[in-house]
Amino acid sequence: MKNYIIAYDITDDRRRNKIHKALKDYAVPVQYSVFEARLSDKDYITLQHKLERLMNSKEDSIIFYRQCARCSEDLLRMGKSADPFGDGIFIL
Numbered sequence: 001m002k003n004y005i006i007a008y009d010i011t012d013d014r015r016r017n018k019i020h021k022a023l024k025d026y027a028v029p030v031q032y033s034v035f036e037a038r039l040s041d042k043d044y045i046t047l048q049h050k051l052e053r054l055m056n057s058k059e060d061s062i063i064f065y066r067q068c069a070r071c072s073e074d075l076l077r078m079g080k081s082a083d084p085f086g087d088g089i090f091i092l
Helices: 013-024 041-054 069-073
Strands: 002-009 028-031 034-039 061-067
Touching (some): 002 041, 034 041
Antiparallel strands (some): 002 034, 002 061
């Protein structure tokens, strides 16, 4: 399983809703237009294909940022942003 941050900018409301719904099947929304996901290689490819079919590549953008294990350890969450996978370290 690999960690990803997925961000999108979709111009059309209908497409944005469909893409948001598709992402929720694989990832956790953490901000507007930003998701965090733990994906197997198979799910990563499947999700990419689903999103490619839903988006308009001339108007929309979706970016997958792979988060390496070392980068995950250096992640800082502030405010009400909770770890969507429940295994983060919190300092109170």
